[in-house]
Every structure is written in structure tokens, then in C-alpha cells.
Amino acid sequence: MAVIKKGILGGFKGKAGAVIGYHLMEQDIMRGVANDRTKPYTKGEVLNQAKFGSTQPWLQPLTAVFRIGFAGYKPNSHGFNGAKSFYANHVVAGLKPFHYIDPALACISHGNLFAGTELKAELIEGNQILYTWKKEGPFEYNDRAMAVAYDINGKHADFDTGLSMRGTGKGILQMSVHRPGTEVHLYLGFVTDDRKERSISQYLGMVKIPE
Numbered sequence: 025m026a027v028i029k030k031g032i033l034g035g036f037k038g039k040a041g042a043v044i045g046y047h048l049m050e051q052d053i054m055r056g057v058a059n060d061r062t063k064p065y066t067k068g069e070v071l072n073q074a075k076f077g078s079t080q081p082w083l084q085p086l087t088a089v090f091r092i093g094f095a096g097y098k099p100n101s102h103g104f105n106g107a108k109s110f111y112a113n114h115v116v117a118g119l120k121p122f123h124y125i126d127p128a129l130a131c132i133s134h135g136n137l138f139a140g141t142e143l144k145a146e147l148i149e150g151n152q153i154l155y156t157w158k159k160e161g162p163f164e165y166n167d168r169a170m171a172v173a174y175d176i177n178g179k180h181a182d183f184d185t186g187l188s189m190r191g192t193g194k195g196i197l198q199m200s201v202h203r204p205g206t207e208v209h210l211y212l213g214f215v216t217d218d219r220k221e222r223s224i225s226q227y228l229g230m231v232k233i234p235e
């Protein structure tokens with residue numbers, strides 16, 4: 025059964041015959057009921073399926089980050105789906121079945137906001153990461169820094185999507201990873217205070233938790 029909430033000119037929610045209606049990204053969407061596929065998948069489709077399958081576990085710990093960092097990247101899609109598309113097309117390396125994600129190519133945000141200069145990150149006392157960047161540039165003082173410290177092998181990420189105001193030139197991220205020898209990959213991007221624009225993030229290298 026389908027329900028029309030806004031009258032005959034509005035969208036509907038539910039199933040009406042062979043049509044399904046739903047609301048997505050502030051739009052009313054209608055689509056036909058999917059039929060069982062009879063044609064075999066093409067080589068390109070199989071390759072894309074393999075790429076998406078290899079990216080999902082890597083991306084999962086960063087879901088909350090991608091909701092902000094990749095919002096608007098792909099029309100009518102949430103940020104996480106936009107990130108999956110970006111990674112499958114630009115980040116996944118290797119050949120099937122040995123696909124892998126190169127951490128140096130990965131991004132936590134993508135957009136046209138000024139990416140910044142002199143971005144750096146270092147491990148400091150107290151199991152913290154100090155992020156720094158040049159305070160001057162074509163940006164608003166209250167843009168926010170987005171920082172990620174990602175233990176890929178342990179499938180754990182520490183992050184802050186509003187680490188500090190960009191005009192301060194620095195921010196400190198507290199990590200929860202304490203196991204000696206753990207390799208942590210570091211990323212930094214920026215987003216406007218209203219979260220409507222974002223920069224292409226930068227990979228700042230890897231640090232290892234000291235023995």
C-alpha cells in the first residue's frame with residue numbers, strides 16, 4: 025500500500041502496483057519494482073562489484089567522517105555512498121582478486137574549498153596527534169579542521185570533524201590506540217562552519233606507537 029501525504033501533486037511512500045515511492049535527499053523518488061536479472065554480469069560490472077566489496081571494510085570505520093567530508097560529492101546520494109564511488113574509481117589499486125586501498129591516495133573529504141598549505145602532523149606526548157597548518161590563506165577564520173588517525177590493520181579510527189577553527193593554525197587529536205607498534209595513518213581536511221563546503225583532504229603520513 026502507498027500513502028500520499030501531499031495530495032495528488034505530491035510524492036508517495038510505499039508500493040502502488042509495480043511502482044515504489046520513497047523520499048531521498050529532499051526529493052520524492054519513484055522507481056519500478058526490480059525484475060529478476062537473466063543476463064550475466066559484464067566484466068566491467070564484475071570488476072566494479074569486486075572494487076566495492078574491497079572498499080567497504082576499509083571505509084566502514086570512517087562512516088561518520090564521510091557523511092560530512094563527501095556530502096554532495098555524488099548527486100542525490102549520502103556522503104558515504106559518494107566516498108565509495110570515489111574510492112572505487114580513484115583509490116583502489118591492484119588486480120582482482122587482489123584489490124587493496126593505497127592509504128596515500130585516500131581522502132576523508134572532497135570539495136572545492138581551499139586545501140591549505142604547510143599541513144603537518146606529528147605524534148606528541150600523551151598519545152596525541154598535533155596537526156598544524158599555515159594560518160593565512162583564502163579561507164574563513166571559522167572554517168573547521170577535520171582530522172583522522174586511522175589504525176587500518178586494527179580497523180579503528182579516531183577522528184574529529186570539528187577539531188579546531190582553521191584560523192588557529194593547529195589542533196590536537198587524542199588517540200585511543202595504545203598498543204605499541206601500531207601503525208596509524210593521518211589525514212587532515214577542512215570544512216566550512218555550516219558544513220556546506222569542504223576541501224580535498226591531504227594524507228600526512230604514518231606514525232607508529234612507540235614501544
